[in-house]
Amino acid sequence: MELNIHFRKESNLLKVFIEGEIDTFTAPKLRDKLESFDIDPNYIIELDLSKVVYMDSTGLGVIVALYKKVTREQGNLKLVGLSARLIRLFTITGLSELMNIEVEVKVE
Amino acid sequence: MKAFDYVEIKIPAKPQYVSVIRLAVSGLATRVGFLYDQIEDIKIAVSEAVTNVVQHAYQEIELGEIVLGCALYTDKIEILITDFGSSFNFEEIKRNIGPYKQNDSIAQLREGGLGLFLMETLMDEVKVNNEGGVTVFMTKFVKREQVNNLAQTIRT
Numbered sequence: 001m002e003l004n005i006h007f008r009k010e011s012n013l014l015k016v017f018i019e020g021e022i023d024t025f026t027a028p029k030l031r032d033k034l035e036s037f038d039i040d041p042n043y044i045i046e047l048d049l050s051k052v053v054y055m056d057s058t059g060l061g062v063i064v065a066l067y068k069k070v071t072r073e074q075g076n077l078k079l080v081g082l083s084a085r086l087i088r089l090f091t092i093t094g095l096s097e098l099m100n101i102e103v104e105v106k107v108e
Numbered sequence: 109m110k111a112f113d114y115v116e117i118k119i120p121a122k123p124q125y126v127s128v129i130r131l132a133v134s135g136l137a138t139r140v141g142f143l144y145d146q147i148e149d150i151k152i153a154v155s156e157a158v159t160n161v162v163q164h165a166y167q168e169i170e171l172g173e174i175v176l177g178c179a180l181y182t183d184k185i186e187i188l189i190t191d192f193g194s195s196f197n198f199e200e201i202k203r204n205i206g207p208y209k210q211n212d213s214i215a216q217l218r219e220g221g222l223g224l225f226l227m228e229t230l231m232d233e234v235k236v237n238n239e240g241g242v243t244v245f246m247t248k249f250v251k252r253e254q255v256n257n258l259a260q261t262i263r264t
Contacts (some may be wrong), residue, residue: 023130023159024159050124054130057156058155058159060222061222085148093225093226
């Protein structure tokens with residue numbers, strides 16, 4: 001499965017929609033896309049991960065790199081739409097303690 | 109008759125084949141009887157091991173190969189990932205892997221990030237050997253409802 005990334009800008013909010021599998025093959029594409037925009041102070045970057053069906057440490061590495069960049073530029077990074085699997089991945093690696101992750105209760 | 113079925117897959121050490129290995133292991137884990145969450149854990153652990161070989165083991169060689177060996181038991185799966193580049197004797201390699209040590213090979217794995225940490229967290233057992241290439245040996249046990257119930261009964 002390929003990885004699709006698209007952006008939607010709403011004033012100082014940039015929504016990034018990621019769809020597919022994030023692994024060692026697709027992570028470079030994600031890294032390039034996430035490095036393609038400038039971050040102004042107080043800018044909010046929202047990563048929508050609701051359509052990410054697989055992610056491992058290579059994906060976490062890319063998100064950590066973005067988190068460091070956004071923090072350095074005094075912007076804010078928010079992760080939304082995480083599945084139970086992704087929440088588990090962020091929890092066991094300790095990243096959920098560091099990053100702003102929105103936990104929403106999904107009604108199925 | 110052997111107590112397990114053995115499946116071996118050889119792929120080029122290229123990033124685009126990591127998802128293929130993931131799909132194959134997912135199918136084999138389903139055969140053993142693992143449930144969704146455990147299968148997803150195995151997929152991540154195997155991807156981490158294969159990714160490590162793709163990223164580190166073949167930096168100087170134009171094209172290497174990765175061998176994935178899976179032994180399917182009734183209650184567990186044993187997975188070997190090696191960069192020997194050719195078929196190997198599963199039983200022999202399994203014997204030659206010693207206990208976990210803080211050696212150079214592991215330091216190299218940790219450079220890749222959270223890879224080895226995830227393997228150790230998501231699998232029941234992980235061993236790494238760096239003699240004549242990198243070999244990762246992992247085991248995961250099926251956690252069935254019956255097993256849990258039995259364990260509770262024994263404790264009571």
